[in-house]
Amino acid sequence: MGKYILKRILYAVIALFVVSTIAFFAVRMIPGNPIEAMTEKLPDEIRQQVFEQYGFDKPIMEQYKLFFKELFTEGDLGESLKYRGRKVTDTIASYAPVSGLLGAEAIAIGVISGIILGIVAALNRGKWLDYLVMFIAVVGIAVPNFVLASCFQYFLTIRFHLFPTTGWEGFSYTVLPALALSFNSTAKYARYMRANCLDVLNQDYIITAKSKGMSKFRLIRKHVLKNSILPIITLLGPQIALMFGGAFVIERIFAIPGLGSYFVSSVTDRDYTMVMGQTIFIAALYILSVLIVDILYGFIDPRIRISQRGGRDGN
Amino acid sequence: MNEQKTNFDTETSRDDSDVILDVRNLDVYLNTYSGRIHAVRDVSFTLKKGETLVVVGESGCGKSMTARAIMQLLPEKISEVGERSQILFNGTDILKMPEKKKETELRGKYISMIFQDPTTFLNPTMTVGEQIAESLLLHSKMKKKEAMEQALSLLKMVKITNPEKRIRQYPHELSGGMRQRVMIAMALACEPKILIADEPTTALDVTTQADIMELIRELQEKMGTSVILVTHDLGIAAEVGDRIQVMYAGEIIETGTKSEIFKKAVHPYTWALMKSVPSAQSQTEEKLYSLKGTPPDLIAPPKACAFAPRCEYCMGICRRLHPVMAAESESHSAGCWLMHPDAPKPEQLGKGGTI
Numbered sequence: 001m002g003k004y005i006l007k008r009i010l011y012a013v014i015a016l017f018v019v020s021t022i023a024f025f026a027v028r029m030i031p032g033n034p035i036e037a038m039t040e041k042l043p044d045e046i047r048q049q050v051f052e053q054y055g056f057d058k059p060i061m062e063q064y065k066l067f068f069k070e071l072f073t074e075g076d077l078g079e080s081l082k083y084r085g086r087k088v089t090d091t092i093a094s095y096a097p098v099s100g101l102l103g104a105e106a107i108a109i110g111v112i113s114g115i116i117l118g119i120v121a122a123l124n125r126g127k128w129l130d131y132l133v134m135f136i137a138v139v140g141i142a143v144p145n146f147v148l149a150s151c152f153q154y155f156l157t158i159r160f161h162l163f164p165t166t167g168w169e170g171f172s173y174t175v176l177p178a179l180a181l182s183f184n185s186t187a188k189y190a191r192y193m194r195a196n197c198l199d200v201l202n203q204d205y206i207i208t209a210k211s212k213g214m215s216k217f218r219l220i221r222k223h224v225l226k227n228s229i230l231p232i233i234t235l236l237g238p239q240i241a242l243m244f245g246g247a248f249v250i251e252r253i254f255a256i257p258g259l260g261s262y263f264v265s266s267v268t269d270r271d272y273t274m275v276m277g278q279t280i281f282i283a284a285l286y287i288l289s290v291l292i293v294d295i296l297y298g299f300i301d302p303r304i305r306i307s308q309r310g311g312r313d314g315n
Numbered sequence: 316m317n318e319q320k321t322n323f324d325t326e327t328s329r330d331d332s333d334v335i336l337d338v339r340n341l342d343v344y345l346n347t348y349s350g351r352i353h354a355v356r357d358v359s360f361t362l363k364k365g366e367t368l369v370v371v372g373e374s375g376c377g378k379s380m381t382a383r384a385i386m387q388l389l390p391e392k393i394s395e396v397g398e399r400s401q402i403l404f405n406g407t408d409i410l411k412m413p414e415k416k417k418e419t420e421l422r423g424k425y426i427s428m429i430f431q432d433p434t435t436f437l438n439p440t441m442t443v444g445e446q447i448a449e450s451l452l453l454h455s456k457m458k459k460k461e462a463m464e465q466a467l468s469l470l471k472m473v474k475i476t477n478p479e480k481r482i483r484q485y486p487h488e489l490s491g492g493m494r495q496r497v498m499i500a501m502a503l504a505c506e507p508k509i510l511i512a513d514e515p516t517t518a519l520d521v522t523t524q525a526d527i528m529e530l531i532r533e534l535q536e537k538m539g540t541s542v543i544l545v546t547h548d549l550g551i552a553a554e555v556g557d558r559i560q561v562m563y564a565g566e567i568i569e570t571g572t573k574s575e576i577f578k579k580a581v582h583p584y585t586w587a588l589m590k591s592v593p594s595a596q597s598q599t600e601e602k603l604y605s606l607k608g609t610p611p612d613l614i615a616p617p618k619a620c621a622f623a624p625r626c627e628y629c630m631g632i633c634r635r636l637h638p639v640m641a642a643e644s645e646s647h648s649a650g651c652w653l654m655h656p657d658a659p660k661p662e663q664l665g666k667g668g669t670i
Contacts, residue, residue: 208436209438211422211428
């Protein structure tokens with residue numbers, strides 16, 4: 001198991017390195033130099049000073065080396081181009097918790113309700129409850145979350161005044177965006193869970209379990225749940241990072257001061273270092289969540305653990 | 316049904332009190348996409364305490380469905396049991412038991428089952444020990460720790476080497492033979508009255524097969540369990556069976572003690588089964604006998620003798636009327652028109668009979 005985890009961590013580090021490199025060069029490949037534009041009207045000396053401040057006077061490979069040195073020794077992602085003196089890391093640190101909270105809420109809602117709906121559908125296969133769940137799932141996948149967000153805003157705030165429309169001032173402000181954000185994953189999880197459940201219910205070991213004489217509830221809890229949740233966990237990793245990605249739009253709609261809305265303005269502002277920093281941050285988050293899921297999977301599914309140890313024991 | 320006995324441990328007051336299981340007129344239907352299959356047709360038999368009843372027959376003859384019906388584990392939703400059917404366990408009709416009671420008072424506790432393929436019939440994400448202990452937790456008042464200790468001694472009982480290690484392992488870490496031993500330990504955990512073994516050695520290699528059968532027989536003697544062994548292997552039937560029951564197309568066509576079936580069989584289908592077993596003594600290079608044709612489609616089961624189209628001794632009446640079960644001796648009976656006093660001797664009938 002230790003070897004397995006070490007291997008996963010090594011892969012994660014390599015992936016992060018590759019992503020950072022791509023981000024570094026991609027940003028510099030965009031035509032039009034914003035520094036150039038910003039400093040066009042300034043005297044040459046001041047211009048030179050600004051260039052030096054950001055290290056743009058050095059050759060690109062030198063910049064690349066410096067970037068990694070700062071990233072790995074100090075965890076520094078540089079300074080914002082637009083707002084002088086503002087550190088990229090500080091910006092992330094102040095906006096990320098908001099997005100993180102929203103994302104966590106949305107994932108929790110999505111996973112829990114998705115799994116429950118999936119099981120309910122599987123156990124009532126072919127009945128109206130099954131059709132209802134699958135209808136919700138199709139809607140959840142087909143309808144983009146910004147449409148849902150607008151519907152929620154209209155019905156739950158303007159018509160019925162249950163929740164505040166926009167802003168970020170307390171728990172009640174998180175409910176609607178989290179719901180809108182989670183709907184798609186609820187639908188996804190429900191569909192997967194239903195399929196997995198039906199598959200597991202058809203397995204031979206379910207007959208064995210029944211032959212021991214147990215209640216349906218215990219059968220589901222002890223034998224069906226664990227075996228059908230396994231594939232769901234794989235979905236969870238990418239989902240965590242996607243929540244930040246998906247949150248761009250939702251954060252805009254609900255005027256939430258999260259990383260998503262800030263990211264969008266950084267792009268329009270051509271704030272290189274900011275865009276790069278946030279890209280790396282989200283990539284790191286993605287890689288980390290996939291890593292955690294991989295490790296978690298190894299703990300839950302004994303068959304994965306064994307493949308690392310090699311073969312089964314003899315007769 | 317009037318009063319139902321609830322406590323299976325007490326002896327019933329019936330004369331034949333050594334009969335533990337009495338299956339009467341069992342009909343099982345399966346509603347599949349292609350139609351309604353009459354999988355088990357009017358099957359009646361009894362099982363005595365401590366005896367081994369072997370049910371033989373080719374694939375699809377209804378032997379597994381009969382076993383599943385006794386466990387009340389027929390495929391959900393698509394299966395149906397005939398209205399006149401009765402399965403009396405110690406005098407109580409288990410077909411009329413409420414589902415809750417089947418869970419707590421029947422399956423696993425009084426009747427348990429081992430299955431064909433121990434690889435797919437064990438839960439891959441639970442350790443061997445947990446799976447054995449589960450049976451105990453369900454039917455006794457044991458705590459988790461006690462149950463695990465008991466599971467360990469059960470593993471010792473089924474002669475698994477290094478049980479302390481095995482108990483913490485998962486099914487995929489064990490060999491096929493060991494998995495089947497685990498299944499047996501699981502099934503016998505609560506010392507059931509009846510053990511149903513549905514082709515327990517089919518998925519195993521020949522040497523392991525012998526070990527497993529030996530183990531089942533040994534434990535059966537020790538615990539006094541009655542065993543219903545479903546198999547298509549006549550070799551196993553000859554080895555362990557007290558009584559043998561031959562099924563064809565969802566019906567019992569011949570039943571008798573082991574020696575009656577092997578030495579004095581009267582049904583042509585049983586003859587055919589015997590002839591198709593390869594013999595170690597056979598010196599000649601002749602081709603192994605195999606029965607021509609396929610069993611009838613049970614969506615529309617034949618009204619007459621189901622075996623008639625494949626029978627080498629078929630007579631005119633066989634294609635018109637269904638034979639009745641007739642007794643050869645007290646323990647031996649078969650359903651074949653050849654047994655009728657007016658029927659010609661089989662030797663007189665040419666192949667593919669013309670009478």
